[in-house]
Amino acid sequence: MLKASITSRIDLAELSRVQQIVGSISRSFEAKVVGQTRLRETLLISLLTGGHVLLESVPGLAKTTAAQTLADSISAAFHRIQCTPDLLPSDIVGTQIYDASHGTFQTQLGPVHANIVLLDEINRSSAKTQSAMLEAMQERQTTIGGQNYPLPSPFMVLATQNPIEQEGTYQLPEAQMDRFMLKEVLDYPSPVEEAEMIRRIDAGVYSAEATPTAVAGLDDVRMIQRVVKNVYLDPALIHYIVGLVYVTRHAQKYIDPSLAALIEFGASPRASIAFTQAARALALLQGRDHVIPEDIKALAARVLRHRIILGFEAVAENIAVETVIDAIVASVQTP
Template structure:
């Protein structure tokens, strides 16, 4: 009997070819109540992946195309005056959904980015004097196009830090692209809801019960600390490349994401590989690199790979031993 997670993935893969990492990370973010930033060129099925996932969990899906003329009310909602009654009524914006796709988030000005990131953090919107909770579960997937920088407003570090993960999506293989073209000229498959939002909320509660060995928590803290003070792990030469290391949100989110990844893979305890596999996705957008790193073409991934190589990974922890 397939687990609910396997059923969701199977249903989404009827529509999406490849993109296994993106789909797995989307599920991890959804199960750990995080949000995800995706960087990739146009045409890589980012929108389709979120839409198919929303269909498989029986949730609502909204897409907002971010543009320079967007204002916060366009995504949050506003008060509308009705002349007949002489009263204001609240019109809720597209943020009131289960899965929100913020397409090309860096094309909107800072006040719109801030409005979205506030609802991501608080899970609520205040319009006038009324506070409205967004539906649960709630996931924001924001996309960025890495090849166009004209007319964009880069996300400030303090705001990009709110995203649990930043996933870099690459081109499909030749075999995958053949299947993509084949499917494009066939009738679109209909995504069936295999679970409902209430079941997903139950699964989120189950993820919170997944056991994490203290050695793995210590490992995540040492990783974050090593990005701030690389000299302490024998990487003094990296100091000139990193202006600011990862914030405490990095170590917190690494453990939260590892717990969800263990659940996705059918375990009730986290193994070291769950954490190490997610380090780049959780940490890469939290490093502020210096101009020297840009001039030497040193990426955040390159810095993190060296930091990981310098730190010993804990021995595989077993399940929590019952006492009594």
């Protein structure tokens, strides 16, 4: 059982300030993006932890609008990169250009040097370009002409994948997908939400002149990132997280054998790290200075869906990875 008393490392004034900032960002987001509550939550978790998000959805579900709106609301630099097969690593990280007038090379930084970067359809870029981007995500710097250039802080990447039109794409290797903290899957809006989208278009909400006013700054984000690290995570919940990840690797001992047989590879230790970081951020978003088991359960699909590798039998039997994740969560006793 969890301890009855928790010694908080976050004072009430600090928690109140965080809630005020997060609430303002959320309202700014909702004023422009219809629905997509889970997407808003996922983007905020990523922003507050310095993690990255892999997003899967069909076209037209407000991915670019969501990323741009989040950036505008915190005065962040935003760049969108449309991935294509002919995109080069230098097109992303930057390059050196010869200045004939001075006889020297000038460094031109690429679009990855922004606070929020949208990699649209990352699976359409070549493996070499994907690798360059993922290296920047991991190392938080780029190397141009033998010199290192640090990326700005905060820094987050939202990479999208289109589940349709797979011809001419380069699927991300599993080891590279593991570097994304969370994977979110979007669905179509409800009829009510779609009607509201049309109403807002008619009202000019999405016009170029309707850029939302910033409600927070980068210093506020950096402050909250420091506070997130102080959110209390009970040792019992750490064991719970590790237990969930352990079951993904030894599923045959814990879940239905027919489901366990579908798993080819379980999650790496990065999953445990992602759980702890994301759970702390989710607790703070919900106004708490401590993590509860429900935070971890709410994140299970987002943390594990791109880390559990299913065999071809799952595709043949039309079994989604979320079905396996639900079975894994049910098999581990809640603290």
